[in-house]
Amino acid sequence: MLNVGAINEGFVLDHIKAGKSMTIYHNLRLDKLDCCVAIIKNARSSKMGKKDIIKVECPIDMLDLDILGFIDHNITVNIIKDGEICEKKQLKLPKQIVDVIKCRNPRCITSIEQELKHVFILTDPEKEIYRCKYCEEKYDDRRDKKDRR
Amino acid sequence: MRHLMSPLDFSVEELDRLLDLANDIEKNPDKYAHLCDGKRIATLFYEPSTRTRLSFEAAMMNLGGKVLGFSSANSSSAAKGESVSDTIRMVSCYADICAMRHPKEGAPLVASMVSSIPVINAGDGGHQHPTQTLTDLLTIRSLKGRLDNLTIGLCGDLKFGRTVHSLIEALVRYDNVSFVLISPEELRVPDYIREDVLEANHKNYREVIRLEEALPDLDLLYMTRVQRERFFNEEDYIRMKDFYILDKAKMELAPEDMLVLHPLPRVNEISTEVDNDPRAAYFKQVQYGVYVRMALILTLLEVKVC
Structure with missing residues (x-):
């Protein structure tokens, strides 16, 4: 197994579904951060077979991890301080998602209005349904996944 | 503000x-x-x-x-x-x-x-289309005397018909209001109206294709036009546009105090012979x-x- 050094302060995102790490990298906007990020793809996992891991060395208040709850709430988030795991964060569905997914409704104002943020609101936490703030179109996860393939 | x-x-x-x-x-x-x-x-x-x-x-x-x-x-x-x-x-x-x-x-x-x-x-x-809904509510309340205890038939384009969506959302807040959704298969109400509005508010509703089947039970029939501008495909529009036509013969199946509303403009879906029926309220609706x-x-x- 490839070895990546321990971090002193930051996050270890574990049990990421294999292949999903780059999506998370972009959604968390890690490319915009001036800090050390390690992405481990296809690591061996007894539980999952293969998994991805992301390690981010940064102050722990720097990242908004709520979006991870939307992407995959099975991800384990370890918060590291002084080289130790100080907290395992429980992921929950964010009430609102901004500029992560796009509204696919061709009749939605987001399709033409310049610089308008794509905002989705959690309208049914039980069924995990998000709807576009503007046109109320339901976000179709399956369709999005199909398009990403 | x-x-x-x-x-x-x-x-x-x-x-x-x-x-x-x-x-x-x-x-x-x-x-x-x-x-x-x-x-x-x-x-x-x-x-x-x-x-x-x-x-x-x-x-x-x-x-x-x-x-x-x-x-x-x-x-x-x-x-x-x-x-x-x-x-x-x-x-x-x-x-x-x-x-x-x-x-x-x-x-x-x-x-x-x-x-x-x-x-x-x-x-x-x-x-x-909320101001159409306010118009509809005012018309219903003024002519029926209430907004609760009603069975309301909504007929035509229930998929793209925004007046229908807004009206349903407004009426689910009143007691004992039930809905009969009358549309062809292709123009049924969107899932968010069915799931998040009707079912979430525990409202009685049924979906039917034939207008004749629904008419005898209604306090109110809300007719809508199939709107050409909502279709990406002209062929689909032509197939759907004359699916429902309310005429004198169909009105005979309806109760004597049933109101007919329509957000207008009407094309073919209400025959002009219905205009003089006392139950036709769509021009009063414009004034309201x-x-x-x-x-x-x-x-x-x-x-x-x-």
């Missing part, structure tokens, strides 16, 4: 006050004739409309106010690529209140986010539309009514 994006922006109590005000305007129009002297409404219509635009304009003029605006995207800066946000910022400097119709869903909401004057959604794509828009303008402008 308040805007109107959806009929749900008003609570049931607020709605009652608004409808009471509209009824008072109907009875005492002179009392309201100068309450908006010196005020202006901007009617920003990015897609064609006769009734709604004229209704807003008539409403403001009846209150003593003035009107400015445009009636198609081609005659506005939208043709030059101006955003909705920029347009409303500009219009806020010219008018005291604005009514916006836009083919894109959510456009009035975007306008309300940056506007310094109240914005009224006058119809956004296939999404919402002016009263309720007058009440709405006064409410959003926070004009004191003595």
Whole structure:
């Protein structure tokens, strides 16, 4: 197994579904951060077979991890301080998602209005349904996944 | 400052006050004739409309106010690529209140986010048309005497028909209201209306294809037009447009006190022979539309009514 050094302060995102790490990298906007990020793809996992891991060395208040709850709430988030795991964060569905997914409704104002943020609101936490703030179109996860393939 | 994006922006109590005000305007129009002297409404219509635009304009003029605006995207800066946000910022400097119709869903909401004057959604794509709903509610309450204990048939294009979506959302808040959704398979109500509105509010509803099957049970039949502009494909439109035609023979199946409403314009879906039936209320509905828009303008402008 490839070895990546321990971090002193930051996050270890574990049990990421294999292949999903780059999506998370972009959604968390890690490319915009001036800090050390390690992405481990296809690591061996007894539980999952293969998994991805992301390690981010940064102050722990720097990242908004709520979006991870939307992407995959099975991800384990370890918060590291002084080289130790100080907290395992429980992921929950964010009430609102901004500029992560796009509204696919061709009749939605987001399709033409310049610089308008794509905002989705959690309208049914039980069924995990998000709807576009503007046109109320339901976000179709399956369709999005199909398009990403 | 308040805007109107959806009929749900008003609570049931607020709605009652608004409808009471509209009824008072109907009875005492002179009392309201100068309450908006010196005020202006901007009617920003990015897609064609006769009734709604004229209704807003008539409403403001009846209150003593003035009107400015445009009636198609081609005659506005939208043709030059101006955003909705920029347009409303500009219009806020010219008018005291604005009514916006836009083919894109959510456009009035975007306008309300940056506007310094109240914005009224006058119809956004296939999404919402709250002032039509206020008109419908006023018509039903005035002619039926109630908004609860009703069985309401909604017929025609229930998929793209925004008036239908808004009306359902408003009526689920009243007790013992049930719905019969009459449409071809292809034009059934969208899932968010079925799941988040009807089922979430535990309302009785059934979906049927044949109008004749529904008619005997209804207190109210709300007919809608199949709208050419909502279809991407002309062939689908032609196949659907004459699916329902309400005529004299079908009206014989309906109860004697059933009302027929229609947001208009009508094309073929109500035969002109029904117009003289006392149950046909769609032209009275147009008049109620002016009263309720007058009440709405006064409410959003926070004009004191003595």
